[in-house]
Amino acid sequence: MRRTGTNERPVVRPVIKAELSEKNSKRRLIVVIVLILLATSAFTYGIVSYLGKESGWTTIVAKSASERNCSDEFVFQYCLGASGASATAEGKEIQLLYTDATVKAYQLFNTDETFDDVHNMAYLNQHPNEEVKVDDVLYQAFYLLEKSGNRSLYLGPVYEVYDGLFSCTEDYMTADYDPQQNDEVASFVEQVSAFSSNSDAIQIELLGNDKVKLKVSDEYLAFAKENEVTDYIDFYWMKNAFIIDYLADVMIQNNYTLGSISSYNGFVRNLDESENSYSYNLYDREENTIYGAGVMDYTGAKSIVYLRNYRMTEVDDQYFYEFENGEIRNAYLDAADGKSKTSLNNLVCYATDQTCTQILLHIMPVYISDSFDASALSAWVNEGIYSIYCADHTIFYNEDGLKIHDLYEKDGVTYTTSKF
Template structure:
């Protein structure tokens, strides 16, 4: 993990480059671990003599978001020469991760790249974008969700994750600060209204961001500069894109996982996998157990608390009340919400983006809608969560191991 410098307490705005740090959560917490034999998590070398599971790393010659992901592959599974296959995977992965970093960026410009930042800076203009970005916009539009349009709220709210005191956090906290709450409510009113802001998809990878005059004037008056932003959602799109690139290259024995809980496992070898999951109970959190499964599927694991000192830019915990602020904002009022402390969704036929579009209305809520997750299970989207030290699961294709049982606390599984 990269160690970012602390923000000067006198600053009102955070260096855009530091914003990326808050997505970097301790990889060991929820990255998948292959269960057939033990993997050697050493540095992958360009000369691979032995086949087997290896981490594929991106070239470091270009700036990218590679630090936000791990990519593992069963090198040589299909009979290819290990070194040849590894270098091909490395090339494909590097190209994909560099491009993703550039096109989804909302804080930095790149020569010749019409990314999210560029679109925000040119409302009313017809803009040609990369097809991958265009497809991401199509997926969001198809979902009917308006979370993409919370860019103006995040432009301000994201500063809370760099606060060092409650007094600093107060400037951006709609729960503690009534003035900020009213500001976010007004921004959300614009964001929800397609007559105030809408990204028009014109075909042939061309887009035009419509922003009403009233919205532009208000945004200027409160010093916000974004209208759209994938924000915490973007890694779902990136893992799906990388997995799709690999499948198109006939590389179907691996997985890519992001540090904030998005995994696209495109393994066609039916290998055994497991992942550790946690449960927060009051001020304590427990390693509830390990989720085990076989072969390809997508997984999203969201939680509303910090798991290590390395994820300090993902959450803010108030010093006095110990309340936690998260990036999971409701489009209704700009308030962070989560129906459960931990929630996992899985799908064997769904990518992470499809899972996410179904998960957002469920997770960003005050209470878990059990009828909604029952309906999703009929479409192959399954849910796992903890309640009263029970692991509740409606996915019959997974199993559990190493359930927490010590210190007077015992976890049990319950099937739905």
């Protein structure tokens, strides 16, 4: 994605085409497109230090001397001084807010460790069937999931299985973790999915006043003990949608809206409500090739969600494994059966009046599916959610007047656009 100011438009970066070989495709893909991260999730301006520097677009970096935080999974860019305030003073204040927020988010959504006076995900997993008061950020995340009917939260033990798969470095190692290769693992995933799909077996009960109870049945507790299950619940790859909305809320509440926050795995909150023009790069995978298919323009504050079933950067290794033959396992698991599945290679959805979490919860049933239902995308237009997807070298979109340009055209491959 690239950004423009009021009076100028930066040059578009060259469209990227990445070839994946049949062998060692994972490593080669990293070499070719490691720089795509900033093109897809952040604005295409250079990273500069802002302390004592001139006004302008700057990357805000959490204070490294602070407690551990989740800022390494996000890019936060802000136009310092545009409000008329001192760029240096504004930068310091924004950095403090951003650092505190990323520390808090890191602790709340952490399933690996607990922290003093913080009732986070790890704490809840360690205290099933107990009433616990949690931070409102976590309470609201549970509320949104319950309201949507999405039960992916309860696939915690299955996510642990896939963590093992994604940590593999060679194909022969995957047989111990891949449900499609290992009957014992497949049986475990099937049993956990049966529990996770059943609200009588496991459920976050919302008790009001930020109090919750992780209700787990006796049968599931016995199963967990026998199978050494420790994480009943986990936001897993979804957590960055909830976190980015929290980070955006912090900035909006403090009147810092001349910027954008992006995550490496496809979530964007552009906070700028002005008429400044912005652009977002669109990518597509066709077999073993990733194309920079085109660029879309937009104005105003936007929430953007980009789901893809292939890896684009080295950071993606935590949620993908790519076999030497090009076959891919990813973290998009169906809550009904625990199986990795996607109906499209890539889907971009965006809205002005919806958060990333709200958009994500809309599109997950359509994207994490054995088959693609384009009619659902059309239905979301009534809720202000617009969609873009690619098929057969065509970029399909459904927002009237959307501008898509810089279409890929090289080596006999030409991308076109079509409104659906």
